[in-house]
Amino acid sequence: MIGRLPRIAVLLLLATLVSCAPDAFDGGGRMLTANEVVIGLSAALTGSGIGPLGVDILRGAELAVAERPMLDVAGYSFPVRLETQDDLCSPEGGQAAANRFVADPQVAAVVGPMCSSGCRAAAPIFDAAGFTTISPSCTNSDLTSGAFESFNRMVVSDGVQGVVAADYIYETLGVTRIATLHDGSPYGEDLVRKVAARFTELGGFVVAQDAINVGDDDFRALLEDIGRESPELIYFAGFALEGARLSEQRFDARLERVIFMGADGIDTQDFIYFAGEAADGVYASTSIPVLDEAFDNFLARYVEVYGEAPPGPYHANAYDATELLLDGIASVATVTPDGLLQVDRAALASYVRTVRDRQGLTGTINALGNGEMLATADIAIVRVEDDRFRQVAIGRVRENNVMITQVDAP
């Protein structure tokens, strides 16, 4: 036994190292030549609590492609196709998906990855290959700090989401003591930091801060620990499975009166299913499309095609991202003498980074030049009532001012 354990440790270590080793790839051609328009889509399509988010993204992109099955360039018409990779909402998954896309000579640009951890891991690979990506859902605020050329996002940064959430907690709910938890992901960590900073700035107290591991099952002792600081609200930045456990185990740790609030990571039906009765009254913040006729039509089509309401919040973001990429390709592409599509990757990248005042489902798209495409979108605060997340308020951030408007119950 004694002699054996270290060997196990070494084996496990080796296995981990092997699985972490990045595939080397030395940038592809900067000029794409293809006979069709292929948009890569990188999202987590499987996995409890995260799969529905990815499926929702895929559907948004599919609807965009369904509207434009052919792309016209200089009198030629090229079929448009989505090429999907499951990125598992993890750094390794994002990396693997990115490696497959940059190695594929057909892929023009990519929608995705889905999670901030994956975006962060994939961005250097896309950078090296000169790719353009638009993530519909990577909200970590650091991603646009200038390090990545390839990274763009059609979603509001957590800076905005966190600010709205903190304002809602402090101003509308009147809560002054919160505890924050995150799941160790870049998304969770960053969001919690944003919420805590804003909340403190407003005059509230963050009385406890901790983190959990994805996949852990028993958070009761942790909740008990948090409880002794008597927070009025627990803010959790992570995904549905852990969120559901936390929300449910609150009751075992005598924290049933403490409000539970998450973010877009738990804004799924999955969360409600897993948390059972403990989902009741749980809040979440989530970025939402502009509520107008175009969006209503889109939603109607979505329900018609897929037979259900969207299982996640990012369908419109994915739709806008795909649309924008297709427009970009149409505008920068040329046709070779033998009738092939040719796209200058650099031109496409610069097209995406200079878009201005474009009206999308998610709001007015204005590229800031650093990868942010949506600086001014709305954030909704939703709350579980009768087994559904329902909007209770909408927050708008303009510069450093937050405007929160209550939504009346329908």
Next chain:
Amino acid sequence: MTEQPEAIASSSRGQPGAFVRSWRDIRRNPLPLFGWLLFILLLFAALRNLLPLGQQTAEYSPEQFLRQIIFGLAQGSIYAMLALGYTMVYSVLSILHFAHGEVFMTGAYAGYFVLNAAARMGALATNPLLSVLFTLAAGMVASVIAALLLERFVYRPVRDTPPVVSLIVAVGASLVLQQGFIRLFGEAARRYPTVNLYAFPYLFPSFGCDASGTVCRGIDLLDGRYDVSFLGFNLRLLPIHAVVFAAALAFMLALWFYVSRTSAGRAMRAVAEDRSVAILMGVDANRVIVRVFALGGLLAGAAGVLYAFYNHQVSPLIGFSPGIKGLTAAALGGLGNVPGAMLGGLLLGIVESVAPSLLGLSAQLKDVIIFGILVLVLLFRPGGVLGESVAEKRG
């Protein structure tokens, strides 16, 4: 040539198959055990006082400590049930039954299908006791089947190869089971239906009463929470904690009785100590090994279902963490040692629950703490907390 009784006696110590002896050892001399517990607690306290850890300001009260210990005991009972399986398999085969976590998961899953069917048919509402018993039975049967298949097709073919071979094969089998479940049933987690099973109306006459307060059904065994004042401590007690703990204790005692008092158990210990000689005495070693796997599966299945009643979610991935913890618990208690496995499991659960608060560390680090303790114990006491300090094996 003269005899050397001492030398001979001491050279036969520290073999696997320590099922019973260590228990008697503790009874005779519980000091080392208490010493260890004390040492660990002191270490916590010292670290906590020495290092300005964490930013919590509120007092960590004995009440909180007690509450966390109760949580730890519940989770630890699950680990203990798994550890019993690891320990038995190790003692007869000297292998780490790495796929045991997946056996556990199989039970939880099988239980889910039965319980879910019962919920759909309405049987859960009309006859909760029967539904729960069927769920448990299904989980146990499924786990036994999984364990037996593993024994027959994974462990038996590599039985007499070097340990590292069986370890690799076991890790492989564990992945195959996990991936197999993902392919079959999807990766998505499922929620165990909520079960309201009322029990002991006479023991708890004021619990579970209907609106009029005239009919009282007792406590809600699996889903109830009750606030109780006890010695000045305000506790929220969950009957499921008691259920899980009682189940672990009952299984451990039954197993201990089986191993130390029955002829089949004696045969098991014989195979554990010296398989060839056991065979020479007429023991069908294969059958004993099959029985060990079946027993381990039985416990893992029960643990799986109870775990799911407690934590509500099942997925093909739930076996990993409890599996590793169970193995750790078995190692802490001394592989091959039945009471040790139980104690190791409970200790692990408690440490996991209490340590982050005591040390003022993040809950994220609880696994780090646990494996740190495992490493320390293995360094200073290779035979486990309850094991002998000499751990040489007969070649």
Next chain:
Amino acid sequence: MNLLDVRDLFAYRGTVLAVKGVSLAVGQGEIIALLGGNGAGKSTLLHAISGLIAPVSGQVVFAGESLLNVAPHQRVHAGLVLAPQGRRIFARMSVYENLLMGAHGQRDRQLIRERMTTVVGRFPRLGERFRQFAGTLSGGEQQMLVMARALMTQPRLLLLDEPSLGLAPALTHEIYDVIRTLPQEGISVLLADQNSHLALSIAGRGYIMRNGIIIREGNSPQLQRDSAIAEAFLGNRGRPG
């Protein structure tokens, strides 16, 4: 008819072909000595007979039945038992439990009790240590326990592998005195030992093994006479006894 007939047996020990065409016979009520120095192949032969090692070829016939398709643990129930070399007791069981292991599979408690009484009658020392862990016994007591445990199976043929190895002369004699009486109880014995004088003093016939083959066989007086030569030949000095 012989109780045990071994014909032209070949068996490996690990990667070593340690038994190379051995034939021998044990008759009802006989004590047969199997002599030979260290590494001669005695243990391998006994393991092959008891089934712990599967022979590569050859026949093992016990009481008229071939044992080739009989699982090793079933051979015990047929009346063939090996008391292995090297005091392989169950150290973590009490003496009592060790003896019970010899009666494994026997459901009749009365019968077990009777056998226990008989066996303990033969080895009174064990009776004094009944509840003690076997691991705490002295070397001689452990050797006795190995024999006693084997006798608990009520064998028709007892294969004894080096019962005197490493024991003081007094204990050796004590053990040999027991072996001597076994045929009267209907138990035949195949006794492997390096101490040829001692073994031949109680055996009617014997075989001398070397390098996996039988190099000499005969009745005891014959072999006694040869033993000086044999010992020189085998390089085995024997031990005082």
